[in-house]
Amino acid sequence: MIYHEKKLHYLIITHLAAIIDKKFLKQLESISRAILSMRGRVTMLGISRWSEEYSYKTIERFFDKKVDWLKINWNLIKHSIGKEVILVADESTVSKSGKSTHGIGYFYSGLQGRAIPGIQFLSFSLVDVTTRRAYPLLSKQLKKKKKKENEEVTSHKVGRPIGSKNKNSADIRLKGLFRIVNWYIRIIQRVINIDTLQYFVYDGAFGNNAGIQAVTRVNLHLISKLKRNSNLFFKFTGEQKERGRPRIYGELIDYENIDEKYCKKTTIDGDIETKIYKLEALSKKISGTLNTIVIVSKNSKMNKVSHTILFSTDLNQEYQNIIDYYSLRFQIEFNFRDAKQYFGLEDFMNIKKKRVDNFANLSMFMNNVSYLVHKESGVSDYSVNDMKSLFMAEKYAHEVLKYYDKKVDDILMHEAIKHISEFSMIHRQTA
Secondary structure, eight states, X not given: OOHHHHXXXXXXXXXXXXXXXXXXXXXXXXXXXXXXXXXXXXXXXXXXXXXXXXOHHHHHHHHTSOOOHHHHHHHHHTTXXXXXXXXXXXXXXXXXXXXXXXXXXXXXXXXXXXXXXXXXXXXXEEEETTTTEEEEEEEEEEOOOOOOTTOOOOOOOSSOOTTOOOOXXXXXXXXXXXXXXXXXXXXXXHHHOOTTOOEEEOXXXXXXXXXXXXXXXXXXXXXEEEOTTOOOEEEOXXXXXXXXXXXXXXXXXXXXXXXXXXXXXXXXXXXXXXXXXXXXXXXXXXXXXXXXXXXXXXXXXXXEEEEEEEEESOTTOOHHHHHHHHHHXXXXXXHHHHHHHTSSTTTXXXXXXXXXXXXXXXXXXXXXXXXXXXXXXXXXXXXXXXXXXXXXXXXXXXXXXXXXXXXXXXXXXXXXXXXXXXXXXXXXXXX
């Protein structure tokens, strides 16, 4: 083995030998090394060619196994993350053609701005607030609910049904994505068991009562975003009537004319003035009080005003943390980008349910492997492209030396490989 291959071997053996069997461990290391070394599309056939140790049938059997990726990812990263962490999740659509892939359908793609044929995954990551990096934990495929053939579309009348009674919005039944997220957060909590984990961050899809209930029922606080046209109210602080139900909702919040006593920060950049307001607000569609952050931007030259509404269910949380944690949610997008561009999430040709699930999780797992190998090697700047360049250079150097029946000197060879691979690296290490 050469320098970075040794780092990979040490990483896999040290953190995973105690939780998975020796045979699977050896296969996982070989597949990881092959993915980091190879160029082009990452498929089962490509992995079998670059791993050399295993045939295509062996690689197929690897993807047919039931793998606890959550446990594997957690044991790999738990020694590298800090004390301040948040849990984030997001959906990602992978384009696919044909009709045979499990769960294929039309899903919205943010990159293309429309629904495309493909499959969709829900992924969870732990974000280290200090290093500002997301570590993938688990990915699960989402499927659209199919309508029954004989199911008739019934038209509902406008308005509230006659005879219906008021319901407690905190006791709603979770459905769809909210039920799925609630279920997997419970599973993640049982495995990772971090006392300092208090916050779950999701995009605007959870900016509603169902999203809040899905998260607060697992004893976490939700940080998310509300729609720009959401009606929020101040708490009623006036004098209550002697009879009747006490008033809860006060004045409707006008986002463009909020009292300056709620302003926490003002910044001016050219013609744009940005003000950050922090206030406790109520919504008639959401149970409980929200710690609300309203970011108002005014363009004096164009005479335009825009606003963004963030919220947290933790009423004691500072506004800086709410904004910072919500911005850190975007780190999971870098996991998706690297998994698609370098680790096969956009390339794989598997169609069976278990193989699709395993390849998606392997692609996200490689984010952790690549970063931790870089961290162990002491290279200053991290780039997946650089890591793949180094592994590919080591692969070719090993093949050339094997052809001439030469032995490898680790120290001298590491410097030679760095020089050879430098032409394709983004962050060059030598002068």
